[in-house]
Amino acid sequence: MDDTVTAPVTAPVTDTVTACVMIIGDEVLSGRTEDANLNWLATRLTGMGIRLAEARVIPDDEEVIIAAVNEAREKYDYVFTTGGIGPTHDDITALCVAKAFGTELERRPEAVKLLEDHMGRDRLNEARLKMAEVPVGSTLIDNPVSKAPGFRMGNVHVMAGVPSIMRAMFDGIAGDLKGGAKMLSKTVVAYLPEGTVAEGLGRVQDDHPDTEIGSYPFYKAGKFGCSLVTRATDPDELDAAAEDIRQMIRDLGGEPHEDDGSELPPG
Amino acid sequence: MDDTVTAPVTAPVTDTVTACVMIIGDEVLSGRTEDANLNWLATRLTGMGIRLAEARVIPDDEEVIIAAVNEAREKYDYVFTTGGIGPTHDDITALCVAKAFGTELERRPEAVKLLEDHMGRDRLNEARLKMAEVPVGSTLIDNPVSKAPGFRMGNVHVMAGVPSIMRAMFDGIAGDLKGGAKMLSKTVVAYLPEGTVAEGLGRVQDDHPDTEIGSYPFYKAGKFGCSLVTRATDPDELDAAAEDIRQMIRDLGGEPHEDDGSELPPG
Numbered sequence: 001m002d003d004t005v006t007a008p009v010t011a012p013v014t015d016t017v018t019a020c021v022m023i024i025g026d027e028v029l030s031g032r033t034e035d036a037n038l039n040w041l042a043t044r045l046t047g048m049g050i051r052l053a054e055a056r057v058i059p060d061d062e063e064v065i066i067a068a069v070n071e072a073r074e075k076y077d078y079v080f081t082t083g084g085i086g087p088t089h090d091d092i093t094a095l096c097v098a099k100a101f102g103t104e105l106e107r108r109p110e111a112v113k114l115l116e117d118h119m120g121r122d123r124l125n126e127a128r129l130k131m132a133e134v135p136v137g138s139t140l141i142d143n144p145v146s147k148a149p150g151f152r153m154g155n156v157h158v159m160a161g162v163p164s165i166m167r168a169m170f171d172g173i174a175g176d177l178k179g180g181a182k183m184l185s186k187t188v189v190a191y192l193p194e195g196t197v198a199e200g201l202g203r204v205q206d207d208h209p210d211t212e213i214g215s216y217p218f219y220k221a222g223k224f225g226c227s228l229v230t231r232a233t234d235p236d237e238l239d240a241a242a243e244d245i246r247q248m249i250r251d252l253g254g255e256p257h258e259d260d261g262s263e264l265p266p267g
Numbered sequence: 268m269d270d271t272v273t274a275p276v277t278a279p280v281t282d283t284v285t286a287c288v289m290i291i292g293d294e295v296l297s298g299r300t301e302d303a304n305l306n307w308l309a310t311r312l313t314g315m316g317i318r319l320a321e322a323r324v325i326p327d328d329e330e331v332i333i334a335a336v337n338e339a340r341e342k343y344d345y346v347f348t349t350g351g352i353g354p355t356h357d358d359i360t361a362l363c364v365a366k367a368f369g370t371e372l373e374r375r376p377e378a379v380k381l382l383e384d385h386m387g388r389d390r391l392n393e394a395r396l397k398m399a400e401v402p403v404g405s406t407l408i409d410n411p412v413s414k415a416p417g418f419r420m421g422n423v424h425v426m427a428g429v430p431s432i433m434r435a436m437f438d439g440i441a442g443d444l445k446g447g448a449k450m451l452s453k454t455v456v457a458y459l460p461e462g463t464v465a466e467g468l469g470r471v472q473d474d475h476p477d478t479e480i481g482s483y484p485f486y487k488a489g490k491f492g493c494s495l496v497t498r499a500t501d502p503d504e505l506d507a508a509a510e511d512i513r514q515m516i517r518d519l520g521g522e523p524h525e526d527d528g529s530e531l532p533p534g
Contacts, residue, residue: 044298205356
């Protein structure tokens with residue numbers, strides 16, 4: 001008798017929940033289109049306690065997409081793809097995800113109905129019906145904007161590339177995603193060059209191994225400075241490290257400024 | 268006697284020259300910073316006949332960076348990294364690239380001199396001297412903005428993350444990069460929904476296997492439309508496919524518009 005307990009794919013068991021965003025599209029790689037999804041997704045995931053561990057931009061190439069999806073779904077708790085689910089010949093994401101899971105596409109009646117209600121039966125040609133085809137075993141993701149659905153297959157969430165649609169799709173599934181310990185952050189700004197704070201900052205990092213301290217230099221209104229960002233899941237650890245950073249800045253003759261997020265210097 | 272002729276790493280032998288852009292930085296993955304380098308690099312590389320085949324965003328994690336650099340430098344003709352070459356403890360790109368190549372960092376006298384001339388000897392503390400450390404065997408990449416150099420190690424080009432510095436660095440090395448057959452493109456805009464053109468567009472693609480035809484839907488001024496982008500290295504192939512697309516649009520009762528690039532609809 002097999003009494004092995006296996007956790008469902010979408011309920012990660014570790015405290016750190018990881019994700020990979022996969023941006024699918026030749027147009028992003030050629031420079032024709034500037035991606036407008038990564039930063040939005042990164043911000044949302046971080047806010048939900050899901051750590052975006054990697055993002056990839058890959059071409060509309062079946063072999064590449066299948067390999068990348070299979071690598072990412074093994075490696076991370078969640079995978080989110082954007083792009084390639086429209087009606088044209090270059091929209092191959094659904095087919096590739098089906099193949100990655102060793103299954104095939106099926107035309108889903110409820111998806112056909114959504115499209116039919118939206119655009120009328122006479123406009124629903126074969127090309128548009130392609131948007132009702134999803135992998136066998138997948139769950140539809142609602143598209144309140146233009147109806148053609150995305151889908152979830154295992155831990156892979158397939159969404160549109162058009163930002164307004166992607167955002168609406170993500171908002172619809174966000175409630176089903178399980179975050180881990182939420183990463184908190186605190187930013188202290190020093191109007192001192194990065195090279196001046198570097199040594200002291202390294203010491204603060206050494207003293208606070210459970211925090212991640214990053215330094216992001218900027219040049220603003222004729223002054224060099226750096227945003228010193230502390231990230232931790234424990235609020236006390238966070239405060240302690242931030243206070244040590246403030247003290248270090250004072251020791252260097254500077255003045256620590258709090259970053260209220262209203263005007264982030266360029267990273 | 269070994270008379271094997273090996274091509275130098277930076278002179279790819281195939282007609283298609285490929286590249287990978289690697290954006291290194293926790294801040295991009297957390298959403299704190301929005302990447303501002305990928306689209307610029309993609310556009311520049313495409314214009315030089317270098318095909319950006321993949322882009323990755325990875326964290327400031329030694330193991331991850333080393334593995335990603337080693338995978339990419341084997342797979343692509345050129346690798347371009349951005350980020351992680353400043354003076355602080357979280358700037359680990361140079362060290363990781365050295366390790367990826369099985370070598371170590373050395374403090375390069377000409378880099379020290381650059382920093383010394385720029386900021387004065389008394390300000391050149393240990394943290395700043397870290398910016399003069401590059402892998403043994405690497406070549407410096409000039410930084411006309413803030414002097415701390417990037418470097419090239421084999422086919423891996425290590426550049427700053429700050430956009431103005433990255434662009435200046437890239438401009439300095441662009442003349443040394445060898446492009447392949449340049450990918451040309453032509454865009455025809457149809458004010459028809461994507462689902463209406465999809466079938467005919469698929470046929471045009473089938474008739475022109477040496478071109479890549481992409482469709483990018485948009486919604487502008489109350490009208491649905493799509494930008495139909497043909498890409499090919501042969502200008503005659505390009506023109507023939509674009510003409511077939513125009514004819515297809517006319518056959519559907521639409522009117523083909525040329526895209527002069529002045530106002531690209533969102534992809």
